[in-house]
Amino acid sequence: MSADTTTTESATDPTAYSASEAVRRILTSTGDTWAVVGLSSNRARAAYGVAAVLQRFGKRIVPVHPKAETVHGEQGYASLADVPFPVDVVDVFVNSDLAGAVADEAVAIGAKAVWFQLDVIDDEAFARTREAGLDMVMDRCPAIEIPRLG
DSSP: OOOOGGGOOOTTSTTGGGOHHHHHHHHHHSOSEEEEETOOSOTTSHHHHHHHHHHHTTOEEEEEOTTOOOBTTBOOBSSGGGOOSOOSEEEEOSOHHHHHHHHHHHHHHTOSEEEEOTTOOOHHHHHHHHHTTOEEEOSOOHHHHHHHTO
């Protein structure tokens, strides 16, 4: 039997962070409250458009940005720790150098999954997050993946 690296779940396998099954599970059954870290009212930023797609597909978005702005009608918070209700998924729109700390915060607040956006990669953060029991994907975009679910 050959190994299918697209569905590998091991945190030590570098292909695990793009595992199709983890993508599907996060998008369909992990929960509908998504903290979008890096989301501001700047319409030119990718986070703004992705958050709008998540809303169209029934997700509640929670803007997390130092400015704590209201975006797409949702109250913003300066940090994940400031969000006063449970968050299911933490969607990360910060550069790779800062992303690991955000993943650690996601674990600390009890999130169920972490999603690093396109070009956001931190293998050590991936391993820590998976070891803590959370689902995680990196270098993928939910706005691209969610319509593919059909």
